[in-house]
Amino acid sequence: MPLLQARGNLIPYDGQLYHWPRFYPQEQADSYFQRLYQNLTWQQENLFIYGRWLPVPRLMAWYGEPAAHYRYSGVDHPPLPWTPELQTLRLDMQSVCGQSFNSVLANLYRDGRDSMGCHADDEKELGPNPVIASLSFGETRLLRFRHPQSSRRLDIELMHGDLLIMAGELQQHWRHELPKTRRPKQPRINLTFRNIID
Ligand SMILES: O=C(O)CCC(=O)C(=O)O
Numbered sequence: 001m002p003l004l005q006a007r008g009n010l011i012p013y014d015g016q017l018y019h020w021p022r023f024y025p026q027e028q029a030d031s032y033f034q035r036l037y038q039n040l041t042w043q044q045e046n047l048f049i050y051g052r053w054l055p056v057p058r059l060m061a062w063y064g065e066p067a068a069h070y071r072y073s074g075v076d077h078p079p080l081p082w083t084p085e086l087q088t089l090r091l092d093m094q095s096v097c098g099q100s101f102n103s104v105l106a107n108l109y110r111d112g113r114d115s116m117g118c119h120a121d122d123e124k125e126l127g128p129n130p131v132i133a134s135l136s137f138g139e140t141r142l143l144r145f146r147h148p149q150s151s152r153r154l155d156i157e158l159m160h161g162d163l164l165i166m167a168g169e170l171q172q173h174w175r176h177e178l179p180k181t182r183r184p185k186q187p188r189i190n191l192t193f194r195n196i197i198d
């Protein structure tokens with residue numbers, strides 16, 4: 001990932017994090033946002049917590065190669081077939097990262113009440129030190145990284161067209177979340193390109 005490494009690792013230790021603001025310029029990012037918003041099959045997932053079903057606070061969709069099943073919200077998800085725009089984005093991510101991605105998780109945060117809880121993308125099917133390429137479209141939202149061992153925190157504002165790459169041991173040592181906010185927020189789409197290993 002020479003192009004990315006030249007931008008500098010944002011994380012102080014135990015992982016790699018590269019941010020490429022405005023990877024897609026405004027007009028291109030606008031067009032991707034519209035197409036993804038309209039064309040992806042957005043689903044409301046539910047989670048069984050403390051004895052009852054609760055709606056996951058965002059909409060989600062899973063796309064990829066037929067074999068790339070992924071388990072989230074306690075359920076196995078077979079992938080939907082690539083849409084043309086996801087294929088194009090995937091090719092861009094593969095050339096920047098110098099590796100292939102066989103799947104993508106799409107998240108739609110409808111407003112400031114939608115969020116993602118603190119987690120690491122450390123599932124077995126991603127392998128030990130996964131490279132994950134994350135694209136953001138639409139509203140600016142804060143992504144917060146936490147290193148529980150040292151209590152260190154790192155906040156990154158992700159904007160329309162931004163690319164963020166997580167790599168190295170990041171998922172073993174750091175967790176991340178997209179907090180809710182009281183500020184009025186327009187919708188935001190995030191795509192995380194992943195490589196699922198059998
Ligand atoms: O929306 C984001 O920027 C974070 C998404 C994320 O962490 C995930 O899909 O695992």
Ligand SMILES: [Fe+2]
Binds near residue numbers: 120121176
């Ligand atoms: Fe994540």
